[in-house]
Amino acid sequence: MSDKYIMRPEHEFNHAPDASPNFNESVYSNAFDSHSAFGGWMRLGNRVNEGYAELSVCLYLPDGRIACQFRRPPISANDRFEAGGIRYTVNEPLKSVTMSYDGELIIVDNPEDLRNPQELFAKGPRLPGHASWTHIAESPVHGGEPVDDTIQSMYGRDFSLGHFNQHSRATGVIRVGDESWEIDGRGWRDHSWGPRYWQVIYFYRLFLANFRNGDGFMLLKITDQKGNVRRQGVLLVDGQYEEVLDLEMQTDWTAARDPAFVRLGVMTAKRKVRIDGEIVRMAPLRNRRKTEEGVLVSRIAEGFTRFTWGDQVGYGMTEYIERIEDGDYVGYPL
Structure with a gap:
């Protein structure tokens, strides 16, 4: 751990939001099979002062399709990462987490349809889906909370006041409709908090x-x-x-x-x-x-x-x- 950052086990959990209207606390994880070209990523960003969470799921399936979902489910507190079908659980701080999604997935045959998604989201085919993976750390934690105001977080202090990330062993499953694929591979995760506009x-x-x-x-x-x-x-x-x-x-x-x-x-x-x-x-x-x-x-x-x-x-x-x-x-x- 760098002497520029403070990283404690409690940073794995939710932080008290400040008064910023755009306060955001988010967790992201990805997982990809080591033997076949498939996997995906999920993100949940709690914008409690705006009353919603940003939910993103993007799965790259073995046959070339993309299965995805993007929503803004309502939330009223920043006490957990659970909204709209996504759940993020800390199994052991700084060592292991699990992220999962259960819900409807939009099936994208042609990725070009994502450029102007209004019609895709309105009329695109949908299937019930599930994705989950558990990360077991294969690296130290990188980053944390800067020790003073002169230290940048990863993307800059005007994007997040604290940020850490980690490489991991990842195992899990993706299910879309009647099809399923086991993930035996690796992934990466991050966690950030503070005011954010993309x-x-x-x-x-x-x-x-x-x-x-x-x-x-x-x-x-x-x-x-x-x-x-x-x-x-x-x-x-x-x-x-x-x-x-x-x-x-x-x-x-x-x-x-x-x-x-x-x-x-x-x-x-x-x-x-x-x-x-x-x-x-x-x-x-x-x-x-x-x-x-x-x-x-x-x-x-x-x-x-x-x-x-x-x-x-x-x-x-x-x-x-x-x-x-x-x-x-x-x-x-x-």
């Missing part, structure tokens, strides 16, 4: 992955509106995190301006590595928020990705978030 992020590129040998990474390049850039993250090697000293990336783009392939160069105090990522399936999502200045819109591109690091192949996520201004992605083509 549109505070100008643009960032985030990469998460695990490999069969237990290694992994979390890599982030984040840029603010003034052009200031932070490159940060960790490589997980032999059960220990190595802080990133430098990070370079190159993106190949689709005609729709989505990432298709990424080339990453990473340096820590112990090594320099090259990592390649092929986006297997993209979920092109968006977030909208009304403000006094109008409606702010951000692209949230969620790419299920096959990563190659030396002779190891693993699965994880490529996430590109950025504001959309005058119809343009502010970070494209960087």
